[in-house]
Amino acid sequence: MKVLVIHGPNLNLLGKREPEIYGRHSLSDVNRLITDKAHELGIEVRLEQRSSEGEIIDLIHSAVGWAEGIIINPAAYTHYSIAIRDALAAVSIPAVEVHLSNIFAREEFRQHSVISPVAKGVISGLGPWGYIYALEYLYQMHLGE
Numbered sequence: 001m002k003v004l005v006i007h008g009p010n011l012n013l014l015g016k017r018e019p020e021i022y023g024r025h026s027l028s029d030v031n032r033l034i035t036d037k038a039h040e041l042g043i044e045v046r047l048e049q050r051s052s053e054g055e056i057i058d059l060i061h062s063a064v065g066w067a068e069g070i071i072i073n074p075a076a077y078t079h080y081s082i083a084i085r086d087a088l089a090a091v092s093i094p095a096v097e098v099h100l101s102n103i104f105a106r107e108e109f110r111q112h113s114v115i116s117p118v119a120k121g122v123i124s125g126l127g128p129w130g131y132i133y134a135l136e137y138l139y140q141m142h143l144g145e
């Protein structure tokens, strides 16, 4: 099984960026947790971080014919990028939306996601472990096919 993991803007600063909200794990720490879990499950993962909307859309398009699942933390784009939502809908690869923080317990503008309607599900507030649960879900779903 192959899974594409996309980290959106500002997530390259994890560990240093508002640690009281996003935790002390750096992006490399998070990627290491994902890689270890992927290895355990026999999943091939491609881990990417992009700051711009267009590049995230290109990554989603590039997953066609390769990835059987997508894990995406669209970061701030979550709340307004119809273009990323449309890209996910267009490729119809099962996608799980992950947020480190609990967006539903934060500012009102963060409580709405334009991505969720095209995602299989959302994991929000479980820190880096959200990516691990997303990977397990995609794995189980793939097994059941």
Ligand code: DQA
Pocket: 009, 010, 011, 073, 074, 075, 076, 077, 078, 098, 099, 100, 101, 102, 103, 110
């Ligand atoms: C985030 C939540 C977003 O509201 C925010 O813009 C981010 C990170 C999270 O992982 O909690 O950059 O997606």
